[in-house]
Amino acid sequence: MQFHKYDVVIVGAGGAGMRAAIEAGQRTRTAVLTKLYPTRSHTGAAQGGMCAALANVEEDNWEWHTFDTIKGGDYLVDQDAAEIMAKEAIDAVLDLEKMGLPFNRTPDGKIDQRRFGGHTRNHGEAAVRRACYAADRTGHMILQTLYQNCVKHGIEFFNEFYVLDICLTETENGPVCTGAVAYELATGEIHVFQAKAVVFATGGFGKVFKTTSNAHTLTGDGMGIVFRKGLPLEDMEFYQFHPTGLAGLGILLTEGARGEGAILRNASGERFMERYAPTIKDLAPRDIVARSMALEVLEGRGAGPNKDYVLLDCTHLGAEVLETKLPDITEFARTYLAVDPVKEPVPVYPTAHYAMGGIPTNVHGEVLRDNDHVVPGLYAAGECACVSVHGANRLGTNSLLDINVFGRRAGIAAAEYAAGRSFVDLPDAPAAVVEEQVSHLLSDHGRERVADIRTELQATMDANASVYRTEETLKQALHDVQALKDRYEHVAVQDKGKRFNTDLLEAVELGFLLELAEVLVVGALERKESRGGHAREDYPNRDDTNYMRHSMFYKQGEGLKSDIRLDYKPVTFTRYKPMERKY
Amino acid sequence: MTAATAEQTGTRGTMPPVPEGAVTVTVKVLRYNPETDSEPNWQSFGVPALPTDRVLNLLHYIKWYIDGTMTFRRSCAHGICGSDAMQINGVNRLACKVLVKDLMARKGKQTTITIAPIKGLPVHKDLLVDMEPFMEAFRAVKPFLITYGNEPTRERIQSVADRERFDDTTKCILCACCTTSCPVFWTEGSYFGPAAIVNAHRFIFDSRDEGAQERLDILNDAEGVWRCRTTFNCTDACPRGIQVTKAIQEVKRALLFRR
Numbered sequence: 102m103q104f105h106k107y108d109v110v111i112v113g114a115g116g117a118g119m120r121a122a123i124e125a126g127q128r129t130r131t132a133v134l135t136k137l138y139p140t141r142s143h144t145g146a147a148q149g150g151m152c153a154a155l156a157n158v159e160e161d162n163w164e165w166h167t168f169d170t171i172k173g174g175d176y177l178v179d180q181d182a183a184e185i186m187a188k189e190a191i192d193a194v195l196d197l198e199k200m201g202l203p204f205n206r207t208p209d210g211k212i213d214q215r216r217f218g219g220h221t222r223n224h225g226e227a228a229v230r231r232a233c234y235a236a237d238r239t240g241h242m243i244l245q246t247l248y249q250n251c252v253k254h255g256i257e258f259f260n261e262f263y264v265l266d267i268c269l270t271e272t273e274n275g276p277v278c279t280g281a282v283a284y285e286l287a288t289g290e291i292h293v294f295q296a297k298a299v300v301f302a303t304g305g306f307g308k309v310f311k312t313t314s315n316a317h318t319l320t321g322d323g324m325g326i327v328f329r330k331g332l333p334l335e336d337m338e339f340y341q342f343h344p345t346g347l348a349g350l351g352i353l354l355t356e357g358a359r360g361e362g363a364i365l366r367n368a369s370g371e372r373f374m375e376r377y378a379p380t381i382k383d384l385a386p387r388d389i390v391a392r393s394m395a396l397e398v399l400e401g402r403g404a405g406p407n408k409d410y411v412l413l414d415c416t417h418l419g420a421e422v423l424e425t426k427l428p429d430i431t432e433f434a435r436t437y438l439a440v441d442p443v444k445e446p447v448p449v450y451p452t453a454h455y456a457m458g459g460i461p462t463n464v465h466g467e468v469l470r471d472n473d474h475v476v477p478g479l480y481a482a483g484e485c486a487c488v489s490v491h492g493a494n495r496l497g498t499n500s501l502l503d504i505n506v507f508g509r510r511a512g513i514a515a516a517e518y519a520a521g522r523s524f525v526d527l528p529d530a531p532a533a534v535v536e537e538q539v540s541h542l543l544s545d546h547g548r549e550r551v552a553d554i555r556t557e558l559q560a561t562m563d564a565n566a567s568v569y570r571t572e573e574t575l576k577q578a579l580h581d582v583q584a585l586k587d588r589y590e591h592v593a594v595q596d597k598g599k600r601f602n603t604d605l606l607e608a609v610e611l612g613f614l615l616e617l618a619e620v621l622v623v624g625a626l627e628r629k630e631s632r633g634g635h636a637r638e639d640y641p642n643r644d645d646t647n648y649m650r651h652s653m654f655y656k657q658g659e660g661l662k663s664d665i666r667l668d669y670k671p672v673t674f675t676r677y678k679p680m681e682r683k684y
Numbered sequence: 685m686t687a688a689t690a691e692q693t694g695t696r697g698t699m700p701p702v703p704e705g706a707v708t709v710t711v712k713v714l715r716y717n718p719e720t721d722s723e724p725n726w727q728s729f730g731v732p733a734l735p736t737d738r739v740l741n742l743l744h745y746i747k748w749y750i751d752g753t754m755t756f757r758r759s760c761a762h763g764i765c766g767s768d769a770m771q772i773n774g775v776n777r778l779a780c781k782v783l784v785k786d787l788m789a790r791k792g793k794q795t796t797i798t799i800a801p802i803k804g805l806p807v808h809k810d811l812l813v814d815m816e817p818f819m820e821a822f823r824a825v826k827p828f829l830i831t832y833g834n835e836p837t838r839e840r841i842q843s844v845a846d847r848e849r850f851d852d853t854t855k856c857i858l859c860a861c862c863t864t865s866c867p868v869f870w871t872e873g874s875y876f877g878p879a880a881i882v883n884a885h886r887f888i889f890d891s892r893d894e895g896a897q898e899r900l901d902i903l904n905d906a907e908g909v910w911r912c913r914t915t916f917n918c919t920d921a922c923p924r925g926i927q928v929t930k931a932i933q934e935v936k937r938a939l940l941f942r943r
Contacts, residue, residue: 141757143765196838201829211841241857317759433763437736600719
């Protein structure tokens with residue numbers, strides 16, 4: 102075991118982690134621990150843009166952006182947090198530009214902006230051009246720019262260090278975070294990092310689903326670690342399905358395509374979104390578009406030999422727009438489906454995309470241990486966190502915004518917290534949990550294959566807990582997940598070596614996936630209403646009387662199969678009263 | 685290097701159902717685990733594959749159902765994260781961007797796909813190499829915007845044409861396909877390599893940047909752009925379609941004509 106000591110330890114080197122690192126690293130001694138090499142993170146897969154009311158191309162203001170975010174989140178958004186995000190969005194974009202991000206430009210040289218789903222002028226009048234973008238690789242450019250600035254500031258990285266646990270030290274005022282424990286992939290060694298503050302920026306858990314835009318590595322590690330420590334997760338039943346995944350594959354095609362004018366059509370060529378969202382049509386928020394697409398297919402109007410997808414028609418945009426503003430997705434369609442978007446419409450279907458829920462934090466990124474108290478020294482930002490600025494459904498581009506605004510805030514807060522304090526002692530045997538976990542997984546205790554359990558998990562989640570849910574399907578999913586947890590007890594790792602044991606890594610990741618899948622399903626079962634990304638066929642309406650509240654999930658006891666306790670947290674309102682959500 | 689070929693079959697229980705339309709292809713991988721092997725050796729696996737499968741799917745099949753010790757990096761699986769660069773049938777590619785249908789042998793012939801680690805970087809295990817020398821070269825060219833004086837309150841103004849000037853080199857995902865396809869890099873390990881020069885280009889030709897001279901000085905070094913022999917391997921290898929050799933030429937020209 103090796104021991105390290107830093108003021109601030111950041112876990113994860115995606116957008117949120119590196120944005121936090123740029124702040125913390127200039128203020129105090131900081132280390133970034135990352136499962137992947139920096140620039141491999143899935144921030145790089147984000148395409149369309151990052152919204153901010155710069156008003157570079159038409160009238161706009163951050164209050165409209167706040168409203169859109171809250172309405173888009175079906176009023177489950179904490180309004181104070183949404184206001185901060187929309188207000189700070191402007192500086193977040195300008196900061197990135199100053200760091201070097203090559204945004205597309207207007208004819209007069211300013212940052213160009215385009216339309217995006219759910220972003221409107223004057224509280225819903227019409228779509229507004231608010232998304233700042235760099236072709237259709239905005240996430241790639243953000244990730245590269247942030248890494249470039251980490252290089253500039255000499256930020257210290259521990260690459261391929263897989264954090265498996267945090268250290269909580271009990272004090273008379275409750276638990277305090279005092280470090281993190283990592284498994285070094287290159288050597289199999291365990292490292293304890295003592296820290297005054299730890300920032301989690303570990304991303305989402307899309308791999309609980311089969312059809313997903315998410316990377317193989319998005320397995321909810323950070324959320325799983327926090328949950329296993331007895332700390333809550335918030336709003337986990339709200340999972341976003343992005344409307345335009347390449348059919349059958351799930352690879353993302355940006356909403357920016359529709360922002361540039363692409364149209365969704367069913368088998369008969371009808372622009373069906375006109376029926377579901379008469380005002381903003383194809384630029385309705387993702388939950389609405391995804392459900393509309395699923396309905397078209399369910400009601401027999403799907404395209405293709407099995408009528409199981411719809412079509413994204415970009416043909417009228419012309420080769421030049423596609424090649425200059427949407428080059429990557431044009432190539433994806435050509436490479437993976439052998440479809441040329443210049444000439445023919447692209448088969449698309451909703452794909453599991455983004456967790457609205459996660460580790461509950463306040464607007465400074467401090468992690469909550471219950472509705473009223475934080476865990477001093479522990480921070481979270483990005484997809485793994487739930488501030489909550491996305492409520493029941495995130496608007497497109499608001500994730501790139503979230504990582505920049507709250508990554509920055511968490512980095513500053515962690516550094517300032519560390520600056521004013523001395524180190525708190527680590528708990529006894531800080532590495533014990535990880536040592537036990539690793540040695541157990543490597544021991545001979547069964548013949549279950551990781552791939553089999555994971556495949557079955559993804560199949561049941563796709564079938565029973567995706568765009569539409571019912572009590573019956575969710576009960577099936579819960580039953581399946583619990584049975585898979587039983588089988589996981591006998592999971593076998595074939596590679597017993599210490600050097601780059603990615604076989605072991607996948608087994609650990611599967612444990613987190615199973616944990617989080619169950620939380621998602623339990624939350625979905627208990628929320629007997631439809632709101633945002635959570636659509637219950639058996640409860641089709643929003644129920645503000647009983648469910649205008651955040652879900653808070655707590656793990657009861659040790660072990661993978663322990664119970665989940667569900668509690669609630671009030672939604673913060675400032676100036677927007679819940680209204681019916683129409684577009 | 686021995687050619688100890690072992691045709692493997694499933695060793696871990698029942699295999700997943702073979703999808704309709706799948707054919708069995710032979711995937712021949714250059715394996716190496718320094719913990720147990722004295723030298724790298726080829727190992728072959730029979731893998732059911734659909735024409736639309738990515739090569740990455742085949743590697744996953746091997747890892748998940750035949751041999752869990754098979755080691756490689758991957759993440760996004762659609763050509764954006766740059767993790768899975770490897771030599772596929774002798775050329776550098778991302779395993780997630782090569783489809784089986786493009787590697788199929790002629791009708792009636794058995795398809796063999798050979799996969800080896802990218803060349804010129806130390807192999808840690810199987811297809812997973814040490815990326816540090818590559819990343820060091822990247823960091824050495826000051827790959828970040830350099831400016832002096834006060835920052836403007838709003839964004840810097842940049843014309844559409846000025847933004848377009850360096851568009852191509854902003855696409856780089858640091859996968860190392862180009863650098864590890866370069867014969868100069870193979871023989872002269874200290875050469876910066878194409879990827880580092882691409883990333884220098886991205887800033888040298890950015891109208892907002894004021895660090896071009898510093899970077900050009902670095903690249904004028906003995907290990908810099910003059911090592912390039914214009915073989916175009918890098919351009920052929922780039923999974924992002926960047927005109928890598930052209931970018932290197934532009935940096936050379938900038939050095940020749942700078943004041």
